[in-house]
Amino acid sequence: MPEINRRTFVGASIAVGGVVATPPLVAGCGEGEHDTGQSSTVRLRINGETREISVDNRTSLLDMLRERAGLTGTKKGCDQGACGACTILVNGSRINSCLTLAVMHDGAEITTIEGLARNGRLHPLQQAFIDEDAFQCGYCTSGQIMSGVGCIIEGHTGSPAEIREQMSGNICRCGAYTNIVTAVANTARA
Ligand code: FES
Ligand code: FES
Numbered sequence: 001m002p003e004i005n006r007r008t009f010v011g012a013s014i015a016v017g018g019v020v021a022t023p024p025l026v027a028g029c030g031e032g033e034h035d036t037g038q039s040s041t042v043r044l045r046i047n048g049e050t051r052e053i054s055v056d057n058r059t060s061l062l063d064m065l066r067e068r069a070g071l072t073g074t075k076k077g078c079d080q081g082a083c084g085a086c087t088i089l090v091n092g093s094r095i096n097s098c099l100t101l102a103v104m105h106d107g108a109e110i111t112t113i114e115g116l117a118r119n120g121r122l123h124p125l126q127q128a129f130i131d132e133d134a135f136q137c138g139y140c141t142s143g144q145i146m147s148g149v150g151c152i153i154e155g156h157t158g159s160p161a162e163i164r165e166q167m168s169g170n171i172c173r174c175g176a177y178t179n180i181v182t183a184v185a186n187t188a189r190a
Contacts, residue, residue: 042106046071047115055102061095062086064102065112073113073142077171084170087143087150088112094150096169113142116149124190125149128183136174144170148184157188 038057043050046069053068062079065071065088074097077085081099088097089111116123125148128134135141147170151157156166163181172180 040103044108046110057103059102060098061100061102062097071112071114085140085143087146094147125187128187132179132183134179134183135176140172144180152188
């Protein structure tokens with residue numbers, strides 16, 4: 001059986017079109033956006049800053065943040081509510097931003113991973129993730145941290161089991177769960 005390595009895999013994928021970048025459906029639309037000709041202007045406070053953003057009515061909050069607001073710290077994993085990579089806080093509550101439309105949040109207060117640090121200092125949970133080695137590839141990390149912040153705000157940190165249960169919607173394919181729970185527990189205790 002021929003050896004398959006990354007180079008041969010990518011080469012084969014390009015040959016069948018699997019990793020060829022496809023242009024947006026309509027010029028001017030970002031990834032995940034489709035121009036229906038119906039757009040709205042939403043006014044939000046994002047990380048303490050008032051923003052007015054024009055979006056197609058079918059744009060998810062996640063795509064608006066990444067493609068219109070330039071905040072790419074919030075990650076797109078599954079785009080269907082199954083991984084938690086896109087977790088942010090809306091009016092203090094954590095949500096999967098891929099599952100909701102931007103136009104539904106006019107007037108909302110939004111916090112993303114970019115808004116956690118204060119005066120050049122990391123949020124205590126961001127620091128705890130570093131101290132506890134709570135990530136490997138880092139792709140899930142912004143969602144894990146935002147979910148952890150929400151979990152602490154909600155007071156759902158009574159035990160490692162409770163933290164695990166409350167953050168069960170945040171998947172880490174690298175399996176850093178033990179250190180993630182430790183980071184959240186330590187921050188909640190501090
Ligand atoms: S990208 Fe939103 S839950 Fe996976
Ligand atoms: S650190 Fe890689 S997916 Fe969580």
